[in-house]
Amino acid sequence: MSIAQLTRGRVPAPARRAAGRDPLVVAAAVVASAIAVIAVAGPLLAPYDPNQLYVGEVSAPVSLDHPFGTDDLGRDVLSRVLAGAGASVVGPVIVVLLSTLVGTAVAVLSAWFGGVVDGVSTRLVEVIFAIPGLVLAVLAVAMFGKGLVAPVVALSIAYMPIVSRLVRAGARTELGKPYIAALRIQGVGSPTICVRHLLPALLPSILAQATLGFGYAMLDLAAISFLGLGAQPPASDWGVMIAGGQPALLNGAPEQSMFPALLVVVTVLSVNILGARVTSWAEGADR
Amino acid sequence: MTRTVLELEQLAVATPAGRTLVHDCTLAVRAGETLGLVGESGSGKTLSTRAVAGLLPSGFRSTGAIRIDGHDIASLPARDLRDLRARRLGMVFQTPRAHLNPLRSIGDFMTEALVAVAGEKPDAAHRRAVDLLAEVGIRDPERVMRQRPGELSGGLLQRVMIAATLSMDPPILLADEITTALDVTTQEEVMAVIADLRRHRDLAMLFITHDLALAGAVCDRVAVMKDGRTVETLAAATMREDAADPYTRRLLSAALPPERDDAAAPRREDPVLVVEGLRKTFQVRSPRGRRERFVAVDDVSFSLAAGGALGIVGESGSGKSTTARIICGLETADAGTVAVKGEPWTRPARGAPARRARAGVVQMVFQDPYQSLDPRQTVRACLAEAVAVHRRLAPRREIDRRVAELLAAVRLDADLADARPRALSGGQRQRVAIARALAAEPEILVLDEAVSALDVTTQVEILTLLDTIRRETGVALLMISHDLTTVRRLCDRVAVMHSGRILEQGTIAEVLDAPSADYTRALLDSIPRPGWTPRRRLPPRTSHQPAAAQAAARIVTTGGHP
Known part of the structure; x- marks a missing residue:
């Protein structure tokens, strides 16, 4: 027996236990779930009305009444951050869902059929790949007007090729394995092979890519809102808030930009740490 | 002492x-x-x-x-x-292939340790490396020194590894x-x-x-x-x-060489599978980047009697697996015909019903039981899926009963039904693969090196099982193998393949006891046994030549397209 075979069998401990040993992963899981909770229940948790002007002094620093301070219109920053969580998190989630669904479907079909189908779809995907996501999003805003819908759809299209290329490569490897040939000889139908055997095999890498994509989408959407093309004031999207806090930042009141920026960083980081864990777990479990 | x-x-x-x-x-x-x-x-x-x-x-x-x-x-x-x-x-x-950097030449590999560890001068190291390669029976060491691992066969690479080990005179x-x-x-x-x-x-x-x-x-x-x-x-x-x-x-x-009793095997004379003039070429790139066609299978004809057992023997690269894949519809032949029960099967089936119909007649067991089972599926799920293909409207209970039958047929403990392949030994996995193939109640079972990856004792168990199944169900076996001993144990007829062609075929007694082709004799001589002296042979044995030269003999250039 080879050493690789010996050690391999023991590595894939259940993901829970593996995560339990790594405090970083536990912290990331806690943060990610906390953010999920505020994304859903944020407005209810907010101590003040997020759009109420002058609930405190203008551009007040951190205090007991206003833990994150207030902005240049006297609105409570904590309330605005909580209320904006939904829009800031849901946008990237939709981008990830759309790009993953479409990208995976294109990739699996192209790997399965091969030949002309594969050639045409791969070239098309590469053409989309050549357009930077932000440029496409700005273009979409120019064509369809400001707001979150156009950038979210544009980013979904821009991210699709990344998913599709990754999944196609994985699918081709997997389809070359003897167990797929065995299923075909058994007479198992093509849709069944794709859905019941191929997709579960690809799921780990799809999940890993999705968590990475979430991070990028969140940063890109924040950047779009920062440019004033995404969510529109007075909505309290985190990107809008970072942009809105700019003058205060220069006047020595960093809280207005800092707290939403910090949340973006913390969210992206925790999701990426979880994603890395999912990947290594899947690599071990997938034998 | x-x-x-x-x-x-x-x-x-x-x-x-x-x-x-x-x-x-x-x-x-x-x-x-x-x-x-x-x-x-x-x-x-x-x-x-x-x-x-x-x-x-x-x-x-x-x-x-x-x-x-x-x-x-x-x-x-x-x-x-x-x-x-x-x-x-x-x-x-x-x-050996895993231990060699595919991008470096054999010469680099051989001299590296001599220069770096033994402190020899490069040209002295080169001379010594050439001597060592000659010592392990490599006939053109200077040429091999310039080649890369990808151009050499497994046997040559193993000799290079031995030569490299000897450089330190252990x-x-x-x-x-x-x-x-x-x-x-x-x-x-x-x-x-x-x-x-x-x-x-x-x-x-x-x-x-x-x-x-x-x-x-x-x-x-x-x-x-x-x-x-x-x-x-x-x-x-x-x-x-x-x-x-x-x-x-x-x-x-x-x-021990197995004893067999041929009398008991049920056999009818009408062929269930007839292969005629089969030919398959693959497109490859020549060293100069031209498109060439490599002849993998060349004018192969044989037939398999219903309930019979035919062995196809040959070295790796002899085209025996490609032949099996064509019969199972995993590859399309360039020329020739495949007929199963008198129906033309030369083209792969199109459409789900046609594929299911063929699956009910021909099934296959693969070489590597570690890769031919879906690692995420339990034994039960795997077998149930195979059963359900042919009993699409069967109630859950009937499928469960059939799965239990299959497990019993391959002498696999019912407790293992909920295990995943990872938890099974190689022999157990191969039993699952056989059970899965039997789910369709096929008339032909193609065994592509089905026992080669297993231990000797496990091999015997699986061969005995296959023999029993053949007697019980009357399924015809087409066994692809490089191992004459296993073929002798299981088959009643044998075809010897070499470089894509069938050199000779006949009953076990005709071919293995009185071989007419030199290559068959060489194959027989190379089986280890008491009193065996391994010998080096001269060409035309292909394993002695570098892989590239061996392949060249089977290349046909097609047109002048660069």
Whole structure:
């Protein structure tokens, strides 16, 4: 027996236990779930009305009444951050869902059929790949007007090729394995092979890519809102808030930009740490 | 009695988690002697050897004594130990290709250690490397020095590895399953090289293998290992008579040439499968980037009687697997016809109903049971899926009953039904694969090297099972193999394939007992047996030529397109 075979069998401990040993992963899981909770229940948790002007002094620093301070219109920053969580998190989630669904479907079909189908779809995907996501999003805003819908759809299209290329490569490897040939000889139908055997095999890498994509989408959407093309004031999207806090930042009141920026960083980081864990777990479990 | 150069006393090896995998490995290799270490996979042969070479995986601990040239390695300072191992031990592994950088030439590989470790000048190192390659029987060493691993066959690469190991002049050679990945004919070449070296160099060798017949043929003494313990050590020449341990006797009986009774096999004369003039070429790139066609299968014709068993024998690359894949509809033939039960099957089935219909007639068992089962599916799910293909509207209960029947048919414990392939041994996995193939109640079962990846004892179990199934169900077997012994055990007819063509075919007695082709004789001679002397052969044996030259003979240039 080879050493690789010996050690391999023991590595894939259940993901829970593996995560339990790594405090970083536990912290990331806690943060990610906390953010999920505020994304859903944020407005209810907010101590003040997020759009109420002058609930405190203008551009007040951190205090007991206003833990994150207030902005240049006297609105409570904590309330605005909580209320904006939904829009800031849901946008990237939709981008990830759309790009993953479409990208995976294109990739699996192209790997399965091969030949002309594969050639045409791969070239098309590469053409989309050549357009930077932000440029496409700005273009979409120019064509369809400001707001979150156009950038979210544009980013979904821009991210699709990344998913599709990754999944196609994985699918081709997997389809070359003897167990797929065995299923075909058994007479198992093509849709069944794709859905019941191929997709579960690809799921780990799809999940890993999705968590990475979430991070990028969140940063890109924040950047779009920062440019004033995404969510529109007075909505309290985190990107809008970072942009809105700019003058205060220069006047020595960093809280207005800092707290939403910090949340973006913390969210992206925790999701990426979880994603890395999912990947290594899947690599071990997938034998 | 001569000096002992390597001694293991109650060697035990434990994993980082504290599980003991080797309990008691005790053996002694004398100067100039070859000691065989034999056992099934999982018996701890490789771990014990790695402990000697200091190559245990990180965290593994070994206890007990290892003495190299009388020095207990536990008592030596790390520096001296490293030095002792470097000068006294040479190790050769199972997979030479994995140990060579595909981008560097053989010359780079051979001279690197000589220059870097032994401090030789580059041109002196080059001369020495050429000498070493010549010593292991490579006939054009200067040319091989310029080639890269991808251009050489497995047998040649293994010889390169042996030559590289010899560059440090070690008196002790650890050989870990060095011929397991090779064809029988190539195995003979490598063993001939080893035999020459022992004659000329006074080399002590620890020869690890799972093949008792091979160990008996090439070793002086044989140590048998089971479940982490060496159970007994026997003189190779008399091991059949001396074997006391029941396990050794079981290994010996597994390695014995099998006796068969042909009378009982049900056989009708009408052929269920007729293959005529089959030809398949693959597009390849020549070294100059031109498109060429490689002839994998060339004018192959044979027929398989209903309920019969036909073996197709040949080396890797002889086109036997491609032939099987065409019959199963995984490849399309360029020319020729395949007829099953009189229906034309030359083109792969189109559409789901047609594919299902064919699946009910021809099924296949693959070589590697580690890769032919979906790793995420339990045994039950795997079999239920195969059953459901043919009983689309069957209620859950009926499918469950059929799955239980299949498990019983392949003598697999019902408790294993909820296990995933990872938890099963190679033999158990292969039983699942056979059960899955039987789910369709096929009339032809194609076995593509179905036992080659298994231990000798497991091979015998699976072959016996296949024979029983054939008698019980009347399924015809088409067995693709490079191993004449397994074909002789299971088949009533045999076809010998070489370079894409069938050289001869006939009944087992006609072909294997009175072969007419030189190649068949060479194949037969290369099977290890008591009193066997491995020989080096001259061309036209292909395994002796570099892979590229071998391939060139089967290249046809198509048109002038660059």
